[in-house]
Amino acid sequence: MSIIFNKKTNSFLLNTPSSSYIIRIYDKKYVLHGGWVSRIDDWDDDVCSMPLIDRAFAPVPAELHGKVDFSLNALQQEFPTSGRSDFRTGAFEALCADGTIAADLFYDSHKIIKGKPGIKGLPATYVTSDSETDTLEINLKDPVTGVLVTLVYTVWNNRDVICRHTIVKNNSGSAEGIYKNQSVKLRRVMSASVDFMTSRYKMLQLSGAHARERHGIWQKLVPGTQSVESRRGTSSHQHNPFIALADYEATETTGQVFGFNLVYSGNFVAGAEVDQFNMSRVQIGINPYNFEWELATGETFETPEVVMVFSNNGLGELSRTYHDLYRDNMCRGPWQKKERPIVINNWEATYFNFNAEKLFKLADRAAEEGIELFVLDDGWFGKRDDDRSSLGDWFVNTKKLTGGLEEIAEGIHKRGLKFGLWFEPEMISPDSDLYRAHPDWCLHIEGRDRSLGRHQLVLDLSRDDVVDYLTETLSKILSTVAIDYVKWDFNRSQTEVASALASPANQLKTAHKYYLGLYRLLESVTQKFPNVLFESCSGGGGRFDPAFLYYMPQCWTSDNTAGLSRLAIQNGTSIAYPASAMSCHVSAVPNHQTGRVTNISERGHTAMAGTFGYELDLNKLSKPELDEIKEQVALYKKIRSTVQFGDLYRLRSSWDAAAPAESSAYTAWNIVSKDKKQAVLTVSWQFAEGNPEVVLLKLKGLDPKAKYKLTCSTSATIRALLADFPFPLPESTFAPLPAGLATSGDKLMNVGLYLPYMPQYGGSVQIVLEKC
């Protein structure tokens, strides 16, 4: 049992393999936090508890008036409230019947159960056997309003993971006076609040923009609040619902790191507040912006789940814990552990300008290259020839595709490829039959104009009728056309988030109700068509969050496919999300987003660190490039199980703000299969330097006793591509490692591997290691 209640100290000890999370109940009612630390096995006395100290300007609860040293403002709390004597940010704030926001959440009871309960209407990690986890539920009660709050902690026995969420029940039937049977308005209900005794941490966030998603940014905590959030109605390109705190000295491989990842795709907030005593408080949950949830008496509200991960060995171990958890206990369905097909997507090859002949020409070439899945992207429906119309009209554009979707699906299948189709189900174009029939089906505020994003509006998924309509429409296409894969896109931020059906008192529920509706839609469509491989997308990686992984095991990482930009994007994404979830394609040069030109080899090596594919007109490529692609496709088939389901070790980052000494001109990733029989090492130079440092890479995760054969995949076709280079290049540019090299895992990890490679061309090297 990983959860222990110690009656003597009135405390709970939540143990994962290497961490302990301590909760103390003081005076039978105040629920205090006791630390999240390296694992201890008992909590038998109070010696190591935080002492009570008499502090100036620190109010004391009236009932403890004699105890001037007990102030909530100076203690670590488990689920702080607003409006009483803690001046830091509360995890819970609700407007009561008397017009105030004060609450006291006192310990009422608790329960320890095996396994893991689900969360109503929301995606969450799951167990396949109750023996994987234990769950603690602590019930708190506000004696005045009768509000009941349940803190739910699921502790994983074999992973350094604790999942938390919060349930609020309005039990005002038990209250008295003006509170009796009254509703409360929830304004802020965090999924978790964790107090740390120190602020000597640096915080990691994954931030950026469209085409520049999830760059890892570190900063040292300072007094006040530092947080990331989304107000865009999606988890967003700008900030990911993830933060981590780490020791100042922590690196990829050393130091304590604490991760927080919210399983939610809507508005969120995540951050740390440092107080006057240099304590810090992390909170993560639904963003209080544009949120108010009136809870009638007897009703319940459940927050999304936060996945909290502990690592004693740096950021790398934290990432691997997230990867394993998401692959094993978040993703579902037949594709969860299946090797993912290699894709050719027509978007950057044709944009909106295609017909069956063009598509088949691309598919023919793709088949020759060994590619496995053809994705028909935007533009196949309604009268869509550009992005100004037709979203919502999910019937085929017979002007473009005269033989309908059936002809395309059949033609693609005949060529030996699987067939995939793009949808943007949550959107509606003002120029669409659907909008003309249902102008009130989009999010909008009566009496105000409707802001357009990419010329489109967002359907109101807080409405059941809209969700039902979408379920039917999508189900019809998926059951009449032979579709093997769906790309589910979402190409604008939400504005005027209001529903024609909501009363004024309930209007601020719309943003969250949207996600309850969307999750219902995703659940029914993905469960009805379990064999379809679903990939999420939002203008690239604008909704790359763990909630989506519950329905769709992979996500389009970014619209920016420039190999070099991808190093930072994929590096940041990999901090929380596994390679099996990161969809990565090789695209044309000059790159359509950045104008950069890099060779096909570098683009391939970078994209091969995720689920792999191409997104360019293969028919416009040179013979050497096509040869190179054939080699890449064949190689990826041999390594994809390792890449998608192995252990990732980030050996070097081109810029590591957490540990600048570890930065270098190149990024190096080493992915090792779970059985350690195969590893893939990719080294990519972000920029070329004159007279650069010698590359010595100490590999990680190998079997020290085994011998590995090293094969360098840098192809001879590169020679042809570089033929026009103005200077003669050294032989090592083309063959960085002699053929037939083999050595021990021990040496590769402890001495390291030298690459006699001078990256004059800003190139890359990929080495496959096979156990002999």
Ligand code: GLA
């Ligand atoms: C988004 C996606 C792209 C493509 C276009 C189509 O931007 O990220 O991959 O599907 O939409 O309009």
